[in-house]
Amino acid sequence: MIALNTNYTLNWNWDQSPAGSHAVTFTAQYVGKYKLKSKKGPTWYTACEETSHRSCDLTPFNLHYLGIYMTRVQANANGCHSDWVLLEFCPDKDAALGPPAKVDLAPAGSDLDVFISDPLTSSNTSMRDTLRKIYYHILYWERSADTQALRTQTLSSGANLVTLPNLKAWTWYCVSVQSRYDFYNKSSSFTLPQCMQTEGNTPWWQIFLYFLASLVVCFLVMLLSLYSSFWCYKTVKTTLFPSDQLPPHFKKTSLQHLCDFPHLLSPDSESEQLCDKVTVYADPAVLEVHNPPAEALPPPPSGLEPDSSGRHSRQDSSSSGDSGVYSTGGSSNLQQPNNSQSSTGAGDFQHGPFDPEQVKMQEMTPGLKSPLLITDEGIVDICI
Template sequence: MAPAALLVALSLFLPCILRAQVPPPENLTLQAVNTDYSLRWTWPGMDGQTASFTVQCVSKYQLARKNPKWKTACEETSDMSCDLNPLDLHYLGLYTRVCATVNGNDSDWVPLDFAPAKDAAVGPPTAVQVSAIDSGLEISILEPQTNNNTSMKEKVSSLRYRFTYWEESTGSKSAQFLISPNTRVVQENLQSWTRYCVSVQSLTIEPNRTSTFTVPVCIGTNGAFSWGKICLIFFSCLFFVFLLVFGLVLGCFLCHRIYKNSFNPKVDLPSFLDEFLASPTLLHSEQHSELQCDLLSVRSPSPQQVPSGARDSIHSCSGDSGVSSNDTSTSAQSSVRSTQSSAQSPELSSGLTNELEGSLGLIQVQDIDLPQKHALFIADEGFGDSPETVQCQQ
């Protein structure tokens, strides 16, 4: 009977002995903002063993029942935190507990009594909108939300909002505030044409809880225009327009100058081209379009008539330019005079003829303004009664 009684005693007390060997979780902390709950804890460890954890919750009013209905939030998780939001717990009070499990052996349950209405932090407004009206600001906010996207005002009736505003140039050190339970406020009598920044904070009266501030929203106030500001804006715009037009004109001028110097550079012309360009009508006049020449008649005397003198009628060629070759005319006249003085003997006839041929041969008109035009004189090669004509060719 003794061994049997010993076995029964071991079967009854052995689970308690093993449970006492598994250390329970420590430092339970419930982080709550509005209705967002997250439970965290620590575990001291057990000779390098890995533990799993189980978290259970129940509403506080159910603890008075004989068999409260526990809800399991996390079961055999290796993390040391658990999200309680899926359980939709009661806001006024809840009760939670955690235990550790090692190799199938459980530790003792560690409870935590928590009242969100007193212990949970309140969150800031979800959104802030600011608009300018005359010389004031209109501020509208969206109330803090629960995890079911409902207003926290339904759970916290004493919820208030602190509206803080300050000039952007001075900073938040000179901020002023306004506390109101409304989600829309209007702050008047502010300075015109000044930028203000606004930030909002949630708070509760009982218990006294405050949230963090929202991100500042900055906007400028309106006001009546003064003539000084109107003139300043007008002349400023006029000055900028003038600078813009001046810059465009200067840019076009510089571009034109670069283009002209690159593709049409200035070159000094020779002096004779400058004289030609100064009076270009010389070549284009109709009266110089053709070269007009008079006929030159040369009558050769017989040898018997030489002593009495030789008469020649010489007409000089003239063109539209009015310029004739003086050297050629002088040479021809001197030849005729020498003929009159030396034609008294037959021996001089042949010399006279050669002299006339030399004097009245092919003559090229030089120093004339008409280029590529010549006068050709053909003289009689001998003596005779028939006159010879001289042709003028272009």
């Protein structure tokens, strides 16, 4: 039986010569030893049946570590069976103890801390749950190129964290750990050596070197910052204020082009003088003449004739009431008609150098008996 912690494998040997050329298979069984004394006879459990291998794994059957078991193996060839071969197996006594699952080192000033992980079972649990009195044997030494001058030191502890005392500062040490169990005098193999340098007070020359290195780094950082700032300033200045200016005729053309578009300029801006001024005139006034119906016109009074000058006085025109003619604006553009060009007929008008507005008003009032007389002040006299 090859057993390590809770991993169990049953192995056997076989001489092939008696079987000749026939294929041989094997059957492996196990049973608790205390069941052999049962009156009904023991019930054997088959672990491997008709296998061609020379081994059988009993780990999946979870044999109790503190139990005692009986195992047996039988050979089968061409329908024939050999006798059973028995083997007693007690894991607590026969199973070997494995080394620690893991060992880690950490400096603790001028000492070293050793972190030890317990050996593991087949189900990845700690062997300490099965073996309460397991402990560790620690072997450590100062690393040196001369292997013959090595002086090893030992330390035993049942704790998972062990500190190696009395070590030299800033010195490399190597550590190897072994698991032990004294009841059956079990001891595992040593783990692979792991090395770590101890620490201590920092020497003055290292402090000086660290200070000098920090100064160099700070200087380089400041220099890089200044260079970056200068480069950014130069780039912005070159972009916003280029050294190459536009020619004068390009500038003049650009200003004239800007004046073609509406924009706001300050009163003191010189570019405003380059723009033409615009004068806005109001729409010309339009005279409207309303022609009253013929039946509403009163008969002309007797003895009322237009005078030789062709105009009434301002008092007559102002007292004549509503004559049906009014002006929507100033009439300063109207010209005084020539007396020599007055009409001789009752309903006809001879067009002289009248303003177009006067002609329009005459065409709109064909029922008037006398021509339109327009004064210099823009007053229109109408005889009805």
